[in-house]
Each structure stands twice: as structure tokens, then as C-alpha cells.
Amino acid sequence: MAPNTKRPKPQAVEVISELDTMPRFFAMTSRGLNDVLEQELKDLGVEKVLKGPGGVYFDGNWAACYRVNLRSRVATRVLLPILDFPAYKNEELYHNVRKHDFTKYIKPTGTMAVEANVRESGAFHDQRFVAMKIKDAIVDQFREKFDVRPDVDSANPDLRIVARCYKNQFSLSIDTTGEALFKRGYRVGMTDAHLKEHLAAGLLMMAGYQGDRPVVDPMCGSGTLLIEAALMALKIAPGVQRKSFAFQKLASFKKDEWQKEIDRALADEKDELPFKFYGYDVDRKALAVAERNADEAGVAQYIEFARAPMETLKAPPVENGLMIVDPPFGQRMGDVGDWLETYKNLAHMMKVGFKGWDCYVLSGSPELSAAMKLKAERKFPVMNGPIECRLLKYRMF
């Protein structure tokens, strides 16, 4: 029998029909954080969540979208999927995009941008060409209807379309976020190998942290884990410091709903905490950065930073603390071999200094984890940028 070379008839599927009906959004995150993101969305009162590759779908009205953008600590971006279709030729791509009414999203005098990511799709291999084709199909609609077309503004558009194409299957979404959600706005100083904010929050959630107890980071660098823990404990929404979100520029933007979400988030904030957070490092510069970042985040009064080598550290005299650490692991800071001794010493310090504590270690190297010679009670796989890591749980008796 001859192989079936027939390809599916191109057919655009409108993922949503009306902006005011209940749309399905997609909250993106890093690999490994889907479970905590799913739980977080449920805790935010978002219903009908469904895990997918690279994130979690949720059904909700625009208020839910605003809330997730404002309050999610783990999501990196919230998309509104609008169109799915297969295309093999330029004309198919153009016509499928053309069929969807984009004029309802922004004014014809507004600005737009298209970001395309294409993989394994035959003739479509130039991302810039694909983005241009989609942009043409959109601006032609405006021109036909209003005789005016939106300008392209890649940096700060009113409408950003995110197009993904894998094996000729296109999916187009509207970005409701703008600048990625992990850019909380408090990072005024940089260190070499800091964790992204959403990953730090996700690791704390994986460790079962609920903002209800002290946290210690013996190698705290720029302090991301502790700042995120303090924000969680004080119930400060991670988006409150942001100046704007992409959804504010869409025609569907409901200012009063957005204001309600902000008011609710502010009303939930706590004024004080009955416990503190503790960060140590050997690097003076890193500690200075951590202090500035904590200050910018408005949590400096709750975090005690001190210069101390991890090797001789003792747990602070607190009840029910959580120890979590992101030690150097030789990809961004030296070689794996440089850190074998440090991991051995870390295990020793945990045994001697943190008896009775749950200790979580983020490791990006099986060789370094093995050097600790401790049996992990649990291992959570998670991506730290391009680095495959494990969050290892140790119970120190």
C-alpha cells in the first residue's frame, strides 16, 4: 500500500469566539513547576485548570486573568490562545490568520508585534518571515476595514501576538502579560548565578512552604529565595510593584475589575510577621546586593543577612524552620570538581547544625549530589534555565 501522503485540510479552529464569553487562558512556567502552578491557580480561586506542556490552562473571565498576572508567583506569562490551524504554504498561513477578526483587540491607530517560534515545519523555517506573514494578514484586515493600519512596535506594543508552530501546526495567542512575570521589579542589583524569581517561589512551594515559618538560606547570594519567602509570608502580590501589564492595552480592558483585583490583593497583605528569614554567604558583594534587593522588595526588616562560611553554620534558634539552599554547581560558577568539597561540607553542616530540620538542596549535578553521601527522601526534577536540576529533600534526624 502506498504511504498516505494526504495532508489534513487546513482548517482554522477559533479557540475563542467572543472576548466576553469565558475564555481559556494559558499560564506558562518553567519545566518542573507545573504541579505547583496548578495548585497555586486553584488557591487563587481559578477554576477548571488543566496541565499542558510548559504550563497550565485555566478557564476564567478577564478578572481571573488579571488576578493570575497580579498574584501568581510561579507563572512567567499568561497567554490567551485564539487560533489553531495547520498550514503548509504561505497562502494557507495568511488566509487562516486573516479569517480571525483581530480588529476587536486594539484601535487601528494602535501598535502591534508578532513573535514567532517555528520548529520542524518544512518550508517555514525563517521565524522572521513567518512573523511578517502573520503581521501582514493582521494589518491587512485593519486597512480593509478602517483604511488605517496599526504600526509595528516590537518593544512596547498594544497587541503582542505569540505564534508557535510545530510540525506545521500553528497556534496563535495574545500575550496578556508584557514583560515576563518573574521580573518583579525588586532586583536592583545582580549577582553571577541568581535564581529567577518565579523559580525561587516554585522551589519554596515544592518544599511545602506556605509562608508560615522561618526560612534559612546558608548560601543566599542575591537573596532571591528569602525575598520570595518573605513576600509569600506577608502575602504581598508579586505584581504590585509593576507599572503595567499587556492586558491594560487591550480593547477588552475592564479598569474597574482590575482595580478590584488590586484592592483585594492590597487588603490581603499582612503588616507584620512573628518570625524572620536568615541569609548567609561568604561573598560581601552578594550580601550587599541581597540587602538592596530586599529593601526594594519592602521586606528588608524581616531578613537578617550575615557574612558567614556555610561550613560552620548553626541553625538560628527558631521553631519549625525550613532550610533551603541553591549552592554553586559548576555550570555558571567554575567546574563541578571545584565544588565537590563544598557539597561534602554542606552535608556535614546539615547533620551537625540543622538536626531536626527539613533541608532542601537544589542540585544541578548528580556528581555533586552524590558527594553529599546523604539519602534524599524526595527528588523533584526542575529546570533552572537550560540546566536540569533536582530539588533534593533531606530530613535531618
Ligand SMILES: C[S@@+](CC[C@H](N)C(=O)[O-])C[C@H]1O[C@@H](n2cnc3c(N)ncnc32)[C@H](O)[C@@H]1O
Ligand atoms: C548559586 S549562588 C546562590 C544564588 C542565590 N540563590 C540567588 O538567587 O542569588 C551560590 C552562592 O554560594 C556562595 N558560597 C559559595 N561557597 C560558600 C561557602 N563556603 N559558604 C557560604 N556561601 C558560599 C556564593 O558566594 C554564591 O553567592
